[in-house]
Amino acid sequence: MKLSVFTAATPDLTPEELASAAREAGISGVEWRYKDVPPEMAHEAPSYWRNNLCSISSGWDEAELVRFRQAAEANGLITVSVTPYLTCGDLDGTKRVLEAARKLGASFIRLGVHRYDRSRRYGGLFEEQQTYLKAAESLCARYGVKGLVETHHVTIAPSASAAFRLVEGLSPDHIGVLYDPGNMVYEGFENYRMGMELLGPYLAHVHVKNAGWEPGPEENGIVRWTSGGCSFRSGMVDWRQVISDLQAVGYQGWLGAEDFSGELSGREMLRQYGQFMNSLLK
Template sequence: MKLSVFTVATPDLTPEQLAQEAKAAGLQGIEWRYKEVPEGAKGEAPSFWRNNLCSISPFAGDEEKLRFKAAAESEGLVSLSVTPYVGVGDVAGTEEVLRTAKLIGASFIRVGIAGYTSASTSTYPVLFEQTRGFLQEAAELCRQYGVKGLVETHHNTIAASASAARRLLDGFDPDVLGVLYDPGNMVHEGYEQYRAGIEMLGPYLAHVHVKNAKWLPGERAAEGTIAWTSSWAPIREGVVNWKTVIDALKSVGYDGYLGVEDFSGQYDSRTMLKEFARYMHELNG
């Protein structure tokens, strides 16, 4: 298995710095965050979701976007993915992400799926059908551009688990649409026994994100119920047993990328990349 980094997790590094540090840590690929930095955030300290210095802006011209391709290639790394935050139904936005991915030579993009929480006003079946309709359009575009679209297992969406993601993609060509399997997200919602989930995904398993999370007890209600909350955790210390996950991936012959997306803040970006690579090599034996 090869190693990559999703640049949402390295907000304080420029593209060139990130490529240098990823290479030094022994990684092979980069997943570029595709999101503008809000004007009001540009004077702030770097952060995952606001002033992220390693993001491709949707408003950038081709010359600026090619900076990211050049940064990766200068260190002999692959631009693996362009990873956006495009919603369900945004066909034009999805096509622009695909055009960017094609421009910089990336293999994947993330495609939007419907959110779902206890406060959702639409029912799951309605959201499911809406998303399926959108994925039909996204799949045609992915085929046209020669870039694969990935549905991520993510809490507060209609694809929180491996089985839900697999059902969502039922009937689609796995060479065109696949699943980004994220066990760290599945701590918050969507846990299934790892090997079972990976086996369910079959040919749709396209990529894996590496991070971790934990559950913490909160206040006890009058009737005695404890309110639990989830939060991010260091990769070695959260609920996900990464040795178990990697063994499950090996059992199905997975030979793709493991992409780090560590939000714990345990290390600075440079150290995080090195520790991630060291740990993954330990687990891979």
Template sequence: MICSVFTVATPDLSPQELLTAAKEAGISAIEWRCTRIPDSMKNDPPSFWGNNRCTLDPDASPQLLAELREATAAHGLRSLAVVPYLKCGDLEETERILSVASALGASYIRLGVPGYNGSRPYGELLQEGQAYIREAEKLTRRYGVKGLVETHHATIAPSASLALRLIEGCNPEDIGVLYDPGNLIHEGFEQYRMGLELLGPYLAHVHVKNAGWIPASDSTNPLDPASWRCAWQPVANGIVPWKRVLEDLKAVGYEGAFGIEDFSGAYNSSEMLQLFVRQMNAWWEELQ
């Protein structure tokens, strides 16, 4: 089993500290968060999506990237992915991220997907997304780095089947899907094995996290419907039945990596990495 970590989940660690913690935990590969952190945030406490200390700048120098690649290899690790927050249609930034991934020797980048909030028709967004993916595919082929569409709530690809609709017709050597069951709890749930069967050769990578629904109101009035909110949970405590998901992944022949992305805050970064590797290895061995 290949275990990786998406560094969005380790905001308190510098890249060097992350490499050390990952090696000690038994992690094999790194997925580097890649975005520009505003100067106004750089003195804030570490946080997942704010002042994340384990974030690469897309404008990092070739020398810095070469040093990071060397440091990663020196720890016996590899860079699996560069994970930005690309906007659908931004081919210039897409190529910039591909160049970063190539310099690090990474296999994947995450592509942009149109968001969905009901303000624009799905059909229009799908056409825009497909047009961008087709152009991005040309770039991924040129750089030899696969572009991934993540199953993610609040986008037009919240499920495996809708992600497939966005990329269908692309070459699975160049374009694939990052399957994230934790995101499906927020929106996009469908039977895990069915979704995985639909993806077929497009299934490229899996993120591991969990979530659950919590009552947001306590009304007993039948004319005042209850409201709920979705919140992140530790991997073993949310709605995603990870043992079952692993069984389904094994059934479809998945041989890729499992990337931890725990946002629950239940553990510090080092504890989270160590527990994740123990969980994945134990659950996978149960299936042998």
């Protein structure tokens, strides 16, 4: 298994700074965040979701892509993914991301998945998702870049089994699953190895972060628990067990850092991530 970093988690580093810091931390792959930073946010302090200094814009041109490609190449990094925030059914946006990914030599993009917030029934969302994924499968085959469905809370793919239901029957050469145990702390937890075995050839990529729950205020005699991000070592995901299970199913892909705990600078997070994961992989 190899280490990468999703640049959503390093908002304080420019592409050049990120690539250099990743190399120093023993990380060999990069997943570029693909998201516009609106002008009104550009003067804010760097943050994960707003003024992220390491993001490809949706209006990219060749010069912008050259900058990201050169940052990776100058530090010996492989561009693993271009990772956008697409919505289900946005085929034009999907094509645009695939084009950027192909130009950068990326293996993956992340596809759009319907939210689930109780406002619509699952059945209708599932049908629309299948239609989109079938069309995305053809696009991914054309561009030579695999499209991934991420296990993510507040979507119709919060668990490995729910994600498998979406991709079942599609070609694992073109469509796969981004397995994220940290997201499954919030919603969708299943036995890690069982989920990996179920996904089989669709298990294409893994994100590494951690999260936890703690009791919150009491409302009408009921304690409301709250959740949030934690450091790699301190959350509810047993990463030693996850790595053992990945090894057991023969996974040899990337492990992408995606720490949103806010406890460390981007550079220090990468250093500690490299040390932590290498200790587990040994």
